[in-house]
Amino acid sequence: MKRSILLGILALTATSLMAADGGPSDEVKAAIKKLKDSGSFTWKTTTENASGNGPGPTVGKVNEDGVIYMARTFNDNTFESIKKGEKVAIKTQDGWQTPEEMADAAGNGGNGGRRGRGAMAGRMMRNYAEVAAELVDGVKEIKDSGGIYVGDLTEDAAKRQLTAFGGRGRGGNGTPPEVSGAKGSVKIWVKEGVLSKVVLHVQGTVSRGGQDQDVDRTTTVEFKDIGSTKIEIPEEAKKKLS
Numbered sequence: 001m002k003r004s005i006l007l008g009i010l011a012l013t014a015t016s017l018m019a020a021d022g023g024p025s026d027e028v029k030a031a032i033k034k035l036k037d038s039g040s041f042t043w044k045t046t047t048e049n050a051s052g053n054g055p056g057p058t059v060g061k062v063n064e065d066g067v068i069y070m071a072r073t074f075n076d077n078t079f080e081s082i083k084k085g086e087k088v089a090i091k092t093q094d095g096w097q098t099p100e101e102m103a104d105a106a107g108n109g110g111n112g113g114r115r116g117r118g119a120m121a122g123r124m125m126r127n128y129a130e131v132a133a134e135l136v137d138g139v140k141e142i143k144d145s146g147g148i149y150v151g152d153l154t155e156d157a158a159k160r161q162l163t164a165f166g167g168r169g170r171g172g173n174g175t176p177p178e179v180s181g182a183k184g185s186v187k188i189w190v191k192e193g194v195l196s197k198v199v200l201h202v203q204g205t206v207s208r209g210g211q212d213q214d215v216d217r218t219t220t221v222e223f224k225d226i227g228s229t230k231i232e233i234p235e236e237a238k239k240k241l242s
Helices: 002-020 024-037 099-107 112-124 129-138 157-162 235-241
Strands: 041-049 058-062 070-072 079-086 087-092 093-098 143-145 149-150 178-191 194-208 213-224
Touching: 024 129, 024 143, 024 149, 024 194, 058 129, 070 099, 079 235, 087 099, 087 235, 093 099, 093 235, 129 157, 129 178, 129 194, 129 213, 157 178, 157 194
Parallel strands: none
Antiparallel strands: 041 058, 041 213, 058 070, 070 079, 079 087, 087 093, 143 149, 149 178, 178 194, 194 213
16 A cells, blocks of 8 residues: 555656656746736837848837837837727827727828828737747747757748738738748747747748748847836826727
8 A cells, every 4th residue: 555655656746847847848838928927027129121121129018907008119200009908099190099090080081101000000019928929839849059949930930920010912902912931930038937038030032912022030029127017108098098
């Protein structure tokens, strides 16, 4: 009887050790979960294109209430947006507006670019911990390379990343672009058990409306103020989010 109990204890111990040492993939997923469970954090995204063209940095924040704030820089302009639940408010030259209000203004002789900004802001307003989790799911195999987690994307995952910024055809017909030669890789840093940095590199050719565009893009995302990030919502924006 004692021998069987001892064997049972040893078996449970071995199982626990195996669960605790699930390999690099589980370690990365645990680090992403810990980031999300922190309740609040700030991230900064910078993008470099081999062509030299590309957007400026983006700063994102999420607080303990699930509110998301993002500030995107294009040339010398900064575009702010806030999401609370399913509602989005975007700062425009006419004050804070919803994507629907921006679309209405564009439809009544307003700037068509404003309508596009509103739609894009709504799509991109996401907690980056969720984005990181989806990115890791698209990696073939994650390996620990001297304290940095590395891996290559599947072809499908690389295609999704290549068309992540406006994956519709020209003319508003909703036709997705064609992608060839898609490939990508990720590098992931973890500090004190929490996701601290992600570098994504993707390459391929994206064809829209019969025109080919070679893409060679590196995106770097860094995290800070984990568990202590606050978001101040302007009164005008609060009215749009209520």
